[in-house]
Amino acid sequence: MDHPSVICPGDHAVWRADKMGKTTLFQSSRLLVGLNAFEPGQFHALHVHAGMDKLYQVIEGEGLLVLEGREVPMKAGELAVAPDGVPHGIRNASDHRLLVLAILAPAP
Amino acid sequence: MDHPSVICPGDHAVWRADKMGKTTLFQSSRLLVGLNAFEPGQFHALHVHAGMDKLYQVIEGEGLLVLEGREVPMKAGELAVAPDGVPHGIRNASDHRLLVLAILAPAP
Numbered sequence: 001m002d003h004p005s006v007i008c009p010g011d012h013a014v015w016r017a018d019k020m021g022k023t024t025l026f027q028s029s030r031l032l033v034g035l036n037a038f039e040p041g042q043f044h045a046l047h048v049h050a051g052m053d054k055l056y057q058v059i060e061g062e063g064l065l066v067l068e069g070r071e072v073p074m075k076a077g078e079l080a081v082a083p084d085g086v087p088h089g090i091r092n093a094s095d096h097r098l099l100v101l102a103i104l105a106p107a108p
Numbered sequence: 109m110d111h112p113s114v115i116c117p118g119d120h121a122v123w124r125a126d127k128m129g130k131t132t133l134f135q136s137s138r139l140l141v142g143l144n145a146f147e148p149g150q151f152h153a154l155h156v157h158a159g160m161d162k163l164y165q166v167i168e169g170e171g172l173l174v175l176e177g178r179e180v181p182m183k184a185g186e187l188a189v190a191p192d193g194v195p196h197g198i199r200n201a202s203d204h205r206l207l208v209l210a211i212l213a214p215a216p
Binding site: 003004005006007008009010025026028030031033051052053055057059065067072073074077078079080081082083084086088101103105106 | 180187
């Protein structure tokens with residue numbers, strides 16, 4: 001996609017029956033702007049990025065931000081930052097689709 | 109603010125009568141997550157970041173993405189990326205408040 005252009009993230013979501021769907025909206029060496037699409041029950045397991053900060057934003061639905069030893073509810077419009085070295089994941093424990101913007105700096 | 113924590117961006121907006129209000133939600137060397145709050149008529153003039161990519165997302169209201177020679181409407185939920193070296197700005201030409209998430213990688 002050419003930039004700058006105005007993007008409605010929901011138009012670019014990829015939904016998969018077998019696992020979380022991923023889309024890249026923008027990527028450079030500095031920044032990755034992606035979408036993670038979770039059908040009910042799907043998840044992205046606890047993981048860590050070395051040397052990268054990650055920003056999540058819920059675009060549609062509601063999910064659980066998975067941290068070490070706890071899960072924190074997030075709903076559409078809310079953000080969370082997992083700084084370098086902080087384990088994090090996402091789980092869709094709801095009955096509806098969950099779409100999350102996932103931003104990494106720098107890009108992996 | 110400690111991270112990871114769930115953030116509702118609208119709770120952190122700073123609105124100013126004289127010019128665009130700015131808030132920082134997260135900052136590291138890699139990533140700046142900020143809010144730009146525009147009362148009707150307020151703007152952030154065309155500017156360039158050297159060596160940084162910028163992502164805008166409209167959180168509330170509608171605005172104009174200012175580019176060289178044109179202005180592109182953006183409404184709540186929409187994104188735009190201004191890659192390194194691409195001049196960009198924002199203008200609130202509406203009668204309502206405009207709140208924009210502004211993400212820079214790396215941080216200035």
